[in-house]
Amino acid sequence: MTDQQLQMYQFNQQMTVQQMQQLNAQLQQQNQQMQQQQNAWRQMPQYVAPQAAPLTPQDSNQIRCINTGPVTNCRYW
Template sequence: MKRVIMLAALAAAVNLSGCATSASPVFIDGSYYMMGDADCARYRLHNTDKHIMCLNSKEQATGYRTAMTDQQLYMYQQNQMQQQLAAQQLATRQPMQVIQYPTMQTPQVTPITPPGGGQVRCISTGIYTNCRY
């Protein structure tokens, strides 16, 4: 019963998303069959178990389809969930934000002026010279 409810919800989600032209499992006479694509828009029950005759939209026979196994149905459901999860992740992904740090400005340096006003005074005595600012 859970599988029927989950599959019905899944089929509704697929039809709402605009994918009505792709095949999806449909519950017919106790089994699931892949239907809904151009080659199997409609069906006719076949004499043998687990087979349906597919018809296109012009009611022309296009071939037979066998019922899906439990494993095929499970894989279809898993693929659909992965696609929905990927679509949700893409929809919620935020673009990377570029962080801009403020540029540092060079500090203004006050020149050091010596106490003598920038003049150099030298005193020489013989071979010795002493200079001061």
């Protein structure tokens, strides 16, 4: 191997090491960002659905329900 080839090889090796270091730093930064997002997600309050009272029969045996999107109201008639 000539001196010029050896210098080129060493230069390529140094460039490879620098690229790997940069990629490693980017990966660590992305991991930190993902960890922060996961921690923020875990701290969000959980939705608790309200408890619905059971329907109790009154004078009639008919139940009528009205749907308004995700909410349903049912009553005896």
